[in-house]
Amino acid sequence: MNKCERCQKREASIIVTGDGQEQLCVSCFNDRLSKDLGVQLESMPEEIVVNDHSKTRRKFVVQQRLYPNGLFLEATEDIEYGYQFAVHGEIDCNQEELFQKLVEKVKHGVHKQFTKVGKFLNGQTYHSIIGDEVVGRIDHDERRSSEPMIVIDGQPYTWEQLGEMVKSYEGFQLQIKFFDMTDDVE
Ligand SMILES: [Zn+2]
Known part of the structure; x- marks a missing residue:
């Protein structure tokens, strides 16, 4: 992964095209948008820790992203293919309230369990859907690019x-x- 062209420190994860092309880290990207849009990003907690439906602790890394069409907050669980949640607010929104909205969304999202593990008589385990409903996220399967990976219950x-x-x-x-x-x- 390339280094950010502005700070030369963090990993560049965003490519900005305009007059030429620039590879920036999220922090420098936010700084740039902050100046362009005249919006000050408030500092907020970098992590959210909640207990899920089975009282298991789940840790999320919070990331702010400023775009011309609004402020996006993402909470990504610190494991591969874990839970992930996001909220969107207008450019001039109350950022503290938006963060609270993210926290509520995380809590609500990990509260309900959609699948469970069972065991066959021969000891082999299987997964089943609990309540005629599944909510999840479509991710990318690193090993088999022809198929999606479906993340349900943070797995x-x-x-x-x-x-x-x-x-x-x-x-x-x-x-x-x-x-x-x-x-x-819903
Ligand atoms: Zn940077």
Whole structure:
């Protein structure tokens, strides 16, 4: 990964194109947008720690991203293919309230469990869907680029594993609807 062209310290994760091209870290990108838009980013906690449905502690790293169309806050769990939540506010929004909204979204999101682990008589484990409903996130499968990775309950399921779980609903109807990361899934 390349270093940020401004601070030369942090990893560049955003490519800004305009007159030429610049690779920036999130912090320098925010600084730049902050000046361009005349918005001051307030400091906020860098981590959120909550207990999930099974009282397991889950730690999230908070990231602020300023864009011309608003402020985005993301909470990403500190494990691979963990939970991830995001909220969006207007440029002039109350940033403290937006952060609280993110905290509430994280708490609400880890509160409900959609899948559970069971065991066959031969000791082999299997996963099943608990309440006729699944809410999750579509991620990228590093190993098999032809298939998505579906993250449910803060853990990854391959397309095939999801298919196994869905098999018990044979004969049922199915509704698939996609939501932006900043939308609320009811
Ligand atoms: Zn930088």
